[in-house]
Amino acid sequence: SQQGEEDPQALSIQEGENATMNCSYKTSINNLQWYRQNSGRGLVHLILIRSNEREKHSGRLRVTLDTSKKSSSLLITASRAADTASYFCATSGAGGTSYGKLTFGQGTILTVHP
């Protein structure tokens, strides 16, 4: 079963607008990561946030983590047409058999119109 669930499944915005994607998970985590996938390509790592962190920035990306609600959000500011892609959250389990392995959500398809 999937650990992460993402919302929305699809998001369509205009260039220059901000895009927010949300991820919820079920069990305790060591860290949460966000990946991007362009159509027909492999995934590319964007950002990692550890369970003891609440917010992290990387360029136009801002990630928040609320472990009490078991949720995370990815904000892309001032979006560009080149940001069009699928975005996945992935959780690394905190213990047991899930430790060290990533469990991916189903992804959010982001379309940025020029």
Next chain:
Amino acid sequence: IAGITQAPTSQILAAGRRMTLRCTQDMRHNAMYWYRQDLGLGLRLIHYSNTAGTTGKGEVPDGYSVSRANTDDFPLTLASAVPSQTSVYFCASSGSGLAGSEQFFGPGTRLTVL
């Protein structure tokens, strides 16, 4: 070679045939992974290896086998392919399999089983 390579890029295979998907990385990463990606289901872990000489089962291991004879190579074998194994297969690696660290993905193999 830079990063992770996968071969073949795509393959059409008759049901019942044996097939090996190849994966090679040149980053000297300890951990390697095989995922399958299906529409609406995100990425699911098939098998993983935390270090050369060891392997483990992921979420959907049935019908697949792996080996890790050395650090660089992590082939995935379908002993007798079935149509439900039609999918896009991604190989990934990370510096450490024990810390849930960033994973680097190959470009994928699109497999169709008829």
